[in-house]
Amino acid sequence: MRKSCRCGHVMELELRTVVYAKKxxxxxxxxxxxxxxxxxxxxxxxxxxxxACISKLGEQPVKQDVSFGKQNELADLLHEQLLAWPDATDREMEHHMQQAVSERINLLLDIMGYAQKSGDEEWMETTERRLSQLSGFVWQAHFSNAV
Structure with missing residues (x-):
């Protein structure tokens, strides 16, 4: 998955490790x-x-390893799809991601129903946050100038 860089060349989407506070x-x-x-x-x-993840860690965090996929549904889906389809073209990945997002939203809606039936406020809030991370994602908005 690519997009144009300000320098005029191509930027590739990668999953990277971000190091915060050297710890x-x-x-x-x-x-x-x-x-x-x-x-x-x-x-x-x-x-x-x-x-938000970095903010929660504070200015003097302890040494640790954090999976961003546990913080963000979209990052989790991108990780899953890039592992499943490492050689996919941009167009193929768009299709896989749209399908994965749709399936995950349906799953989360089912989970929300169970959370509501059980009256579990924390579960409902967590599920609502996860849904909001996916519901606004529009492929073309982020990859529209892909080369």
């Missing part, structure tokens, strides 16, 4: 990387959750 490794963060100008850009829809 915390946050794995599988979706990042666009340009090998020509060596610039990086976190995928826009996951940026707020990455900031």
């Amino acid at each position: 915390v490794e946050i794995r599988n963060v979706p990042v666009f990387a340009c090998t020509d100008c060596v610039s990086y850009e976190v995928l826009q829809p996951v940026k707020p959750d990455l900031k």
Whole structure:
């Protein structure tokens, strides 16, 4: 999955490990990387959750390894799809991601129904947050200038 870089070359979407405060490794963060100008850009829809994750760690975090997929549904799905389809073209990956997002939303809606029936407020809030991370994702908005 690609998009154009400000330098005019191509940025590839990769799952990277972000190191925070030299102590915390946050794995599988979706990042666009340009090998020509060596610039990086976190995928826009996951940026707020990455900031929230870092904020929760505080200024003096203990050494740890964090899976970003547990913080963000979209990052989790991208990780799953990139592992399942490593050689997919951008168009194929778009199809796989749209299907995966749809299936995950349906699953989360089912989970929300069970959470509501059981009256579990925390479960409902968690499920609602997970749904919101997926519901606004539009492929073309983030890959529209893909080369």
